[in-house]
Amino acid sequence: MNWNQRKKTAAVTARAGIASVALTLGTLTACSLLDKGLEATAPDRVETASLEKPENAALLVNGAVGDFECAFGSYVVVAGLMSGELTETTQTASRWSYDRRDISPSETAYSQGGCESIGLYTPLSIARGTADNILRLLQGWTDKQVPNRTSLIATAAAYAGYSRLLLGEAFCDAAIDVGPKLTSVQLFASAEERFTTAIEAAKTSGNKQILNMAYVGRARARLDQGKKTEAVADAALVEAGFVISATAEDGSSRRQNRVYVQNNVGKVVTVAAPYRGLTVAGSGGPVADTRVPVVDAARKASDNQSPLFNQTKYNSTAASIPIASYKEAQLIIAEVKGGQEAVTIINALRAKAGLPAFSSTDATLIANEVIEARRRELFLEGQHLFDVRRLNLPLVPAPGLPYSVVYLKGGNYGTQRCLPIPDVETLNNPNAGP
């Protein structure tokens, strides 16, 4: 290499050095700016940590009640389909399993569907989770931090109890808080605990509505466990005329009466044949049973094949659905006590509905009439599904018949009386494995 070449090489090397320094400085500067400009707005959501504060207690309780009410609407439709109150009338095969009573744990519609699309396990679990969560937070906060804290505790506990109760009634097994599989009886027991908490808090705070709700809930949970005497004791404490409902409003799909939306608006379910044209025997002949108001819409349902029968118990998307009532409490007493005490209760309820009285001295006939009274008085209130299971009532249509009774859709009617715990729980919950 001659001198000129060396000089040239040196110059190039110097330039390369300068460039390297510039490169390094540039890179460092850029690195220092790396974290800038990453702020991204999210106007449709709020972080959980910033929400769970005492000043938001009422908001969170509202959320828990809203979650339950939406889940409950879905529950009433699902329970109706599975227990034979309603019949599926869509061309969407993924919806048919409720009606056919052959749900597989891998199906997503019942396990992961939302309350607006008649999902069940997830909406009930969310409702349970939000109620339990705010109950836990309220119990950790003070009265100074949260006005009406005890009343809010009563509300949260009562709705947490109902979520657990319905999980137990609908599912053969279910899990809570990513825990182990719980049987229905275990779920009823846990619901009873929540209702007890609610009763204590409602008494302290003077919240009569929640107190009555918790009495009915605990009576139902105890009846479901076979604790009949305790159930009657609670039911007897319910004030006459009491009713608490899942409220509904127009405008938001989430808040609408799900039965009315599915049957009267969407026409995707129809009232099942055993509930059409029901009558009560009277001295002058059969009298239309006003407790099961159903009309023939004289048209086809959504599938263009099934005849559409509309319920008119709920007459708008804003109609409320009873969650707990004095009527239910009375029927619990009637079922447990039987005999003429049951007849009295049946007739009181019939009289209120403007129906002829029932009379019998045959214990079996009376017991059957109580069951029938429950079927009719509590029509489309989410009660009949567990009655079918609890009382081992016949499945209608009968298992093994081709699905469906109107036209062939494939498969046969199944034997399920409760829903299996879904795969989404057992596969993702390490404590509830298959």
Next chain:
Amino acid sequence: MAEFSQSHTIAATVRGAALRRRMVAAFIALVVSAVCGTTAAAQSDVIAGVVTQQGGAPIPNVQVTIKGTRLGAITDASGRFRITGVTGPTATVEARRIGYRLTTVRATSGDQSVRVTLPIATVSLDAVVVTGQPGFTDKRTLGVDVAQIDATSAVQRGPVRDVQQLLNGRAAGVTILQNSGVVGSGATVRIRGVSSFSLSNQPLIYVDGVRVDNAQGTGPTNQGFGASTTSRWNDFSPDDIETIEIVRGPAASTLYGTEAANGVIQIITKKGSQGKPTWEFSTRQGVNQFANPEGRLFTNYSRDAAGAIQSLDIVDRESTNGTPIFRKGRMQSYDLGVGGGSPLFRYRISGNFQRDEGAEATNQLKNTGTRANLSVFPSDRVSVVASLNFVQARTDLPFEAGGGGLTWGTYFSSPSFLDYREGWRTAPPSMYHKEYQSYQDVGRFTGSVELNHHPSHWFSQRAVIGTDRGNEYSEELASVHPDLINFFGDDAGLGYKAVDTRDNSLSTVNYSATVIGSLGRHLSSSSSFGADFYRRHTRFVSAYGEVFPAPGLTAISSTTANRTGSENQVQNNTVGVFGQQQFGWNDRLFLTAGLRVDNNSSFGANFSRVYYPKFSGAWVVSEEPFFHLGGINTLKLRAAYGQTGQAPTPYSAVPTFTAVPGPGGSAAVTPLSRGNPNLGPERGYETELGLDAGFLGDRAGIEFTYFTGGTKDAILAREVPPSSGYPGSQLINAGRLSKRGMEFVLRGTPLQTSRAGLDMSFTAATNKSTVENLGGADFIVPSRYIQHRVGFPVGAWFEKKVVDATLDANGKVLAVMCDGGPGANNAPVPCGSAPNVFLGRTTPNFEGAFSSNLRVFSNLSFYALVDFKRGYSKLDGNRRVRCHIFIQCRENYYPLEFSPAIVGAVSSSNYISDLIQDASFTKLREVSVSYNLPGAWVSRLGSSGGSISLAGRNLHTWTKYKGLEPEASFQGGSRGFGQWEQNVTPQLRSFVTSLRLTF
């Protein structure tokens, strides 16, 4: 742009004042050019001529430059070019185009009849690549393979109407999974198979250096189940595209950083060239049709009231009655462009109009686009290139698949509906068309400004700033038609309307700089660094209302029930810096190392920035003195390793609640997402090995690439156990998948004479994606019947497999037996206790294409493209609906004609094993004949050149798939991961004539 890749030797220093003076001069020149339409066309220092193939056929769009300067031009449709401003008595003319060998000739200044003959290149190391590197780079320096598609040729040869058709079969490893034959719909595009379990598998798209919206399924959910079919890829006119470059995997896309794990597609649009204005006009006229519906659609069965079996072939009936169900949709497009310029300013401005009608009466795409590419050269060291594109389009969509519509009514017609419905399911087509409308309007602007600055021969820098803004308006309307209540229920009597807008904005800011140097006689160095910022912001507004009080009212404000509305925004930002060092040895051995550092707004609070390294080497071994292998005249070996990533879904790291209406109108909140503060990006990694070789004087060439890698920290959408109180899924970095495969390209020119030429190309690619780890789980379920299961292909079909059934004498099913799975040595077990077993892959693992172009004399060409996809299965949802759900197949009524396993399978809608079928196919995709019009003919039109062509598309399919069409399925939604066909419009056959003229 490419001029600057040739101008690294310019050594003069620029001073600010001189730069400003030149910019003023450039602006004046711009105005003069625009007004006068020509600049300096009469100069004597001109070199002009024609570029042809060896047989004399002109080659358009060749980049012709005067070597050592930035002077240049692009040939017109007649192959002609004209360069002014040449200094010196002679000059070296370089001609360069994808697919041809770089050719140089000496020319005398003033010579206007220069003739450059370009041999077809079967392997080219001199092509310039703009993708994946800080600046423009010769392919010889790359340790990876970057595929290039000559869009101009593809558009001229075949009936290509959108970018996806342009990609199909023209680049190894790029999979185009067509979803619907509906005009305006889009395909699913994947590069090297599946890279992610839970995030998008779509490649990024850049247009002239700016990241753009790559949505493949937007607009009305006309397929139902959340599946929309409109593709934003349709917004770019193939007529405006010069080349498409494809960076396939992490080894090549490292510098693109987070979000580039699925590869990158770079669209480079046509630019103006120096010279007088050249006008180009083209038009296409043709038809789209549903090929052979009479032979393809179904005969459906039912029983009448007396129990007798009856059948209906509604397509046959309608054809016999002279009322065919599907129409021949007209295709038409017009494209007009003008380009030209001076040494200071160049332009290309174009406008196009496209109107394509589908096979269904309500299906139509209308697209009007304008593009302006403006280049200003204020000095030898500075260039500013602005690319501006605006498109306005309307897509009228028919409902199909889960959305119902004509295909629903037709495919699932039944003799049990021979009442007022005349056999159609739900309603006759005319009733559907009367009752429902669905369309999308879009206005989209894509613009970029690119500044190149070369202050010295050893330093260059480039900045790109750009935006892509699209405003979509999607509408679904059911008008008030009380007379249709019998068909559609109260929808028809009361009506409803849903409107969704999606305003999408992507911003790109990119800076890169390169320092080159010579470290001695043999060693060169190239150091690059840069930074970029990407921002994606999408605003959604929706409104809905039901019940119009009277016919004619169609505004949501006129509805009287269930009126709802919503608004939301989603934002994601990425900031990254990168550096790269390359050393070259004697211009034939190149070693490169690079690093990119990224942060992204979707990363969790506990996750800091991410680092992506890359290393590569390229060795042009055939240029080594010792290389003497008979028959091989070009050989380049390459190897690379790189990483890149993909950011999580926005906001998925944070546990959140969302607002909902509460009881009695109160405010309330409900859980939305469980979040994961440790969430980070997926990390794609890949090693790529390959070679490029030319044989027999480069008359044959191959490109071979082997890749192996995968994705670690793969994000899994682990379903949240509902008992936690949260809905949906939680993203976690817990998965790992592996990928490997090969890509092979063979090009040959077996015949090259003055009378005829034949060039052929064969591409083939394999890919194998395997689930390696799922964070401890055996499998996860991304969508119905699909599992990601350890040890199996990513996203595979899994369900019970019916293997036998017991039938009584009448064919009634008494018991159904299924595959007992590996645990039972696959012995039959009652289906009730059978496990789900592997039923097939969902994406092809072997695909390719064969194309050939035969030139006869200098003006007649015959072209054909055949492509194939193999090794995957799809779900025949038509059969599912017909046989399993609506019970209207022959199997349901004549069971004794079929095997017990088939009868058992159709006995329940819970069995699908008979629906999962091998969907491998080979398709005669394109055939065309082109004729270059004689000069005497075109001159009568005042034209300087032109061509006509006749082409056909989707002409024949060879397949064992028993469903309607291997290339028809849901586009995403809840049916999305696997190909699932259900009353989807098949790919349409089209015939097109085209005319191109240059003035």
